[in-house]
Amino acid sequence: MGDEGTFTKSADIIVRCGAFAATASAVGQTDKFVQDVEAYICDETRYDWVTNYGTLGAKTKLILKEVGACICAMYAISVSLSEFTGRNGETLMDFLHYRALKGMDVLRETASRKFIGGE
DSSP states (O other): OOOOSSSOOHHHHHHHTGGGHHHHHHHTOGGGTHHHHHHHHHHHHTSOTTTTGGGOOHHHHHHHHHHHHHHHHHHHHHHTGGGSOTTHHHHHHHHHHHHHHHHHHHHHOHHHHHHTTOO
16 A cells, blocks of 8 residues: 555554554555545645645644545545444544544634644
């Protein structure tokens, strides 16, 4: 499994997959989503984080990693939600969704972007 993204790496996605980590890693699901998710983040926040990645501060890079990994993990989990017992998969998806939304809010805000060194 290679690392296709600029700020979203396979290892970070696998960690966020929880109980699904072994299956996601073995099948190589994560690399299928990385570039799409990074493009989505740039589009939603109206800022090209990929092109400007080298100029970003450390805090901004951590937020991008969190958001990208959470969204990719949601994709990977949704491919094989049947691997989970009961509502474990849905609970994990809810948590990842919450973390991704909060991170996107921070990235979206111009004032926050300036504060964390994104511009």
